[in-house]
Amino acid sequence: MIFEIAIIVVTLALLLFLHSKNKDSWKVYLITAVGVLLFEYFTQALWFNQNLESWAYLYLDISWIMTLMWTNVILFSIFFVESLRPKFSEVKKFFTSIGIITLFVLAIEWILIRTNIRGYPEVILELYETLPRLFGIVPLKELIYVFAFMSLVVAFTRYWQSNYNLKFDKFKGRKK
Template identity: 30%
Template structure:
């Protein structure tokens, strides 16, 4: 928790912390790369703005609620959106992700969803690790003490990046990738109606999504006081994981039953609203009874505002729908709720499709 004086002091420090020449060149390079990537994709891909916005939004959601896991510094006061979440870095990650998807969809031309997903991870993981080494080398990014402790001491030589990135990066990119793919029908016309997997499969997918999230946020909050037998990996416990799986699955099923003909965007908002209403008091109870403990790096950024009824830090309340957006998108994409054949569609194909209706079919008996 920080006071108003501490907040203003941080603000003054940020404006006094001007970037070095190397970091300024890095920022210019990222912006130029973003412009060139847009022009490159715009010449080849339909609806490129929508694609890039979806990727950027998914990455921003991850950066927003995982902000306490590291410090992004020395970029200059103009480079930040909230706390140390930087739009410069968001553009950089968007460039890397979009170009990786382009290679998978248009160069390798993978068709099956699982093929595209695996190829994407094989490309983006080493690229992200090397890029992380670059921003660390420039002094832009540092891991929080909790993140460094969770990642361990093993480091990649030369780039000085934790080897733990080999599982952190795929987890984060899986959530971003699924969010992007899930919302593609909003920008790509002609999406087909698809069926959904049986309940057991959805439960399994939700479990995977919740575990992925818990792996990501492990350095931010720990689960304590649960029976020893319930822990499966570090502080991940089947009790809490199972509870969130039941809440997410039950809530989405209830919304689907009541709003089965409603627009997907309104339905998604209903998912987030219902689950947040259920999850917020449970999370507050866990915190107040010592089962969920947020680390110093997370609580240091709490501004002190708390909800009136639940006495829950406002940052925790805000993080719940952000986290759920990624989890629900993952489940809905992989359970068949959306058309998984959509992707980067070649501009030439789109132009041919638009021109086709204007060509009148031949009439019998006429030359």
């Protein structure tokens, strides 16, 4: 319960903060959440989300709380890069965002596994165990997987931002 409430509180805080900086934030948030949900739905056979409250689940073991959590990570990372490096080219911003997101995801995933919120089917665990680990800790496949997942979702967000002309690169209060 604490985990679920914490995610909801962080989501609201992030939305309020981002909305104070850019009025299109909530629309970009919604687009990103759709991208994350699409991905989660398609790949739901590859993991399970467990031990959450029953109201935290949308369908089978797809949890809207987890959707919010990943969306928060993605949007915060995009905002962080846009704020700190506004003059980066779009491609540089894309890859920098992915890099930051990957770091967050690896840390969060580590916590989720240890708190038993996230689990993997036996066949996936066996696959991870056979693959090399970076610095002896991070399964290489997981790193590549996160990069692949996030690249598709961030590009999804950027594509729909462009279709609806939603600017997420101009923030109030940023020094010129």
